[in-house]
Amino acid sequence: MSELVSQKIEAILYLKGQAITIAEIAEILACDQSTAEEGLIDLIAEYAHRNSALEIAETDTGFSLRLREEFADLVQKLxxxxxxxxxxxxxxxxxxxxxxxxxxxxxxxxxxxxxxxxxxxxxxxxxxxxxxxxxxxxxxxxxxxxxxxxxxxxxxxx
Missing domain, CATH: 1.10.10.10 (Winged helix-like DNA-binding domain superfamily/Winged helix DNA-binding domain)
Structure with missing residues (x-):
């Protein structure tokens, strides 16, 4: 999977600021859904391995980039x-x-x-x-x- 596809998906999730479906990601990237899904899976794995404060979360309405739950107290402070x-x-x-x-x-x-x-x-x-x-x-x-x-x-x- 191209690292560029994962980076573009990361940018989409960040800019969108709310859940987005794989179909919507594929449409924005002008690629097929399987390419978008592979890029998303790579991105999820990358976030899991780098132990980031952010995570890719799946909701009923799609996928979103969000702060991990253990950092919720920072939101309250900031x-x-x-x-x-x-x-x-x-x-x-x-x-x-x-x-x-x-x-x-x-x-x-x-x-x-x-x-x-x-x-x-x-x-x-x-x-x-x-x-x-x-x-x-x-x-x-x-x-x-x-x-x-x-x-x-x-x-x-x-």
Missing amino acids: VPSDLGRGALRTLAAIALKNPITQSELVELRGSGAYPQIQELVEQGFVRKRRQSDGRSYWLQVTEKFHQYFEIDDLSKLV
Whole structure:
């Protein structure tokens, strides 16, 4: 197997930031699935032999590059996300409805949701964009949300 294929797969997993299937990898590389699978197997073996802080993990939705579980405490120290219970509940409501209008969210969570929304936007878990009619904002979770909580498919939460 070409080392270049494994390196390209590593780059894809790193850049994608979420699980990706072998078929998607093959499509990006413009190769057949067996070549992509061989490259992925080589990459998994390479990570296992070098005893890295990173690993290639298989999930229901594909393969992803992630930090090994034993380094999870570093994430807590380095990724600032001191979300209170209310902010977490607001984030959960946004994730479950994704996307949801700010006005709908305030109806669900009350006016206390406004500062929580601002906190979630500032921490990068939620993206806020004005609706086309200009009356309210659309709220939706970001890539940081997916990476931080390791949730690839929000439909599985319901």
